[in-house]
Amino acid sequence: KKAMDSATDKFIGYEQRDAHEFVSDLLDLLHDNMAIEKGSKETDENSEIVQSNETNEEVKESKTKCTPPPTDEYFRLDVRVCLTCDTCGYKRTKDEMYRHLSLDVGVDSESDKKDVNKDAPPTPVWSIEKGLEHFFQPEKRDIKCEKCETGASATQTMQILSRPRALLLHLKRFIVTQRERVETSEGGTEKSVGLEMEFRKNEARVHVNEPLSIDSFCEQGAKNGTSDRNYRLRSIVRHIGTTASSGHYTTDRKYSKFDELATKKSCIENGEWVTFDDGVTTPISLDRVLNNKQNQRNSYMILYELD
Numbered sequence: 001k002k003a004m005d006s007a008t009d010k011f012i013g014y015e016q017r018d019a020h021e022f023v024s025d026l027l028d029l030l031h032d033n034m035a036i037e038k039g040s041k042e043t044d045e046n047s048e049i050v051q052s053n054e055t056n057e058e059v060k061e062s063k064t065k066c067t068p069p070p071t072d073e074y075f076r077l078d079v080r081v082c083l084t085c086d087t088c089g090y091k092r093t094k095d096e097m098y099r100h101l102s103l104d105v106g107v108d109s110e111s112d113k114k115d116v117n118k119d120a121p122p123t124p125v126w127s128i129e130k131g132l133e134h135f136f137q138p139e140k141r142d143i144k145c146e147k148c149e150t151g152a153s154a155t156q157t158m159q160i161l162s163r164p165r166a167l168l169l170h171l172k173r174f175i176v177t178q179r180e181r182v183e184t185s186e187g188g189t190e191k192s193v194g195l196e197m198e199f200r201k202n203e204a205r206v207h208v209n210e211p212l213s214i215d216s217f218c219e220q221g222a223k224n225g226t227s228d229r230n231y232r233l234r235s236i237v238r239h240i241g242t243t244a245s246s247g248h249y250t251t252d253r254k255y256s257k258f259d260e261l262a263t264k265k266s267c268i269e270n271g272e273w274v275t276f277d278d279g280v281t282t283p284i285s286l287d288r289v290l291n292n293k294q295n296q297r298n299s300y301m302i303l304y305e306l307d
Helices: 002-007 019-051 056-064 070-075 128-136 260-264 286-291 293-298
Strands: 077-085 091-098 101-103 139-142 153-162 166-171 174-184 190-201 231-240 248-254 273-277 280-284 299-306
Touching (some): 002 019, 019 299, 070 166, 101 128, 128 166, 231 293, 286 293, 293 299
Parallel strands (some): 101 166
Antiparallel strands (some): 077 091, 077 153, 139 153, 166 299, 231 248, 231 299
């Protein structure tokens, strides 16, 4: 928090802030700082190469061999977007980069609603896998074809080109709505004074898949040799509350032998799950992390790591 406050005034203070917005800005700032440092270092190294009588071709080769910054290695998801004209079949493509994916949240299971018809078949619980399917499903777009000029619509498809080591997913639980703002005068008369924005929270249950495969969303031949590897769950950030401007954040986190804290506390073993609630840490079972109904309603951000 102190490091972020030194880089931007966006999160200064102790008011309720959105965890998703904070992490997004943190990754962007980290990447920008690493790119500046990396560029400065490469400039110095290339100057040394030139002074050592290396050729320009060798300088270029040296640049291409440089490893990407950790922000790209762990949090860069390249996606190819393709628009296909519904009239002539002409295709246009462009590549987009994501640090994380924001997934829609479905409706609650019928069996979880208060006024439920017990004879009605239950609606399956929404899942991370369903959210990804919804994100990558083909979509009709109203757009004029630049080739045939008669086509007025196209089908948009998206496929993953490269998979990051860490897959960060955000659940779009907060829905922006408008409501009429009413003020009451001293005489008891109500008067509309305009509209105000309201963030309503979708508290539908979401099942977090463990493990998770994204092979079906990848472009064929563009999986970087990792098609046989799944993503394993590492942590879940939960929002406890009903509005975006209030509430409380907790985190469930899986420890590994590489965690410094795990080596200092004998009560935390390799592979054990722990809940962080402010300064309190409590061991928790994986079954409760995944299947507790209240946890399924509060999940907000999910982090996977390539196995």
